[in-house]
Amino acid sequence: MKLHIIGCGDAFGNGGRNQSGYLVEAADRLFLMDCGPTTLLGMKKAGFDPRRLDVVFLSHLHGDHFGGLPFFFISYLHESARSDPFQIAGPPGTEEKVVELYRVMYGGDIPPIRFYTLHPDRSEVIAGIQVLPFRVPHQLHAVSLGLRFSYEGKQILFSGDSAWTDDFLTHARGADLFLCECSYYDRHSTNHLAYKILQGHLTDLECRQLVLTHLGEEMLRLRGQLGVVCAEDGMVIEF
Ligand SMILES: [Zn+2]
Ligand SMILES: [Zn+2]
Numbered sequence: 001m002k003l004h005i006i007g008c009g010d011a012f013g014n015g016g017r018n019q020s021g022y023l024v025e026a027a028d029r030l031f032l033m034d035c036g037p038t039t040l041l042g043m044k045k046a047g048f049d050p051r052r053l054d055v056v057f058l059s060h061l062h063g064d065h066f067g068g069l070p071f072f073f074i075s076y077l078h079e080s081a082r083s084d085p086f087q088i089a090g091p092p093g094t095e096e097k098v099v100e101l102y103r104v105m106y107g108g109d110i111p112p113i114r115f116y117t118l119h120p121d122r123s124e125v126i127a128g129i130q131v132l133p134f135r136v137p138h139q140l141h142a143v144s145l146g147l148r149f150s151y152e153g154k155q156i157l158f159s160g161d162s163a164w165t166d167d168f169l170t171h172a173r174g175a176d177l178f179l180c181e182c183s184y185y186d187r188h189s190t191n192h193l194a195y196k197i198l199q200g201h202l203t204d205l206e207c208r209q210l211v212l213t214h215l216g217e218e219m220l221r222l223r224g225q226l227g228v229v230c231a232e233d234g235m236v237i238e239f
Pocket of ligand 1: 010011020062065161214
């Protein structure tokens with residue numbers, strides 16, 4: 001299985017990186033974890049036909065993580081029609097917010113979409129992919145999720161945007177890949193992870209590979225000195 005880093009940037013355009021979009025390619029499945037505004041262009045740059053996308057899983061409803069969906073909709077309507085409905089799974093409120101965003105940006109027809117609501121600690125199978133969502137500390141008044149995927153014997157843990165939670169230790173156990181946000185180096189934050197906090201847990205993380213993403217300015221500057229793998233746009237990780 002492969003993880004294509006379509007976009008590993010934060011909300012502020014730091015490092016000139018695309019915003020969140022992570023494409024998982026299995027033998028017979030193609031799915032996205034998050035869909036920031038630059039995801040369609042990043043997918044095309046990586047050589048993928050957007051019609052191949054089976055499902056998009058959203059960790060939370062911040063613009064840098066779901067704001068790219070309307071571009072897929074207009075692409076399916078006017079350029080690359082799909083033969084099956086587009087599938088989108090996300091936290092409570094996903095359908096309302098996605099439809100509202102599309103109305104503001106383009107309005108008019110929306111292509112056929114099947115929406116799924118992900119509830120914390122309720123495992124689902126969507127497009128044959130098992131996903132276990134769990135709540136993470138990021139938003140106060142809305143649900144932000146970490147997502148643990150299982151498909152064809154491989155396990156991926158995606159933190160979404162989040163401060164540290166010991167739930168990462170539980171869900172990283174046995175995972176082939178843990179894609180973990182790390183916005184800050186040593187800034188105290190209750191909604192994003194700082195490397196200094198993560199560092200104290202590194203030896204307890206029982207995953208096979210750890211990749212840091214969503215890096216802010218200071219992390220971008222220091223990433224070469226930390227001895228951990230940090231995502232870059234265009235990077236392909238096999239696991
Ligand atoms: Zn973000
Ligand atoms: Zn966020």
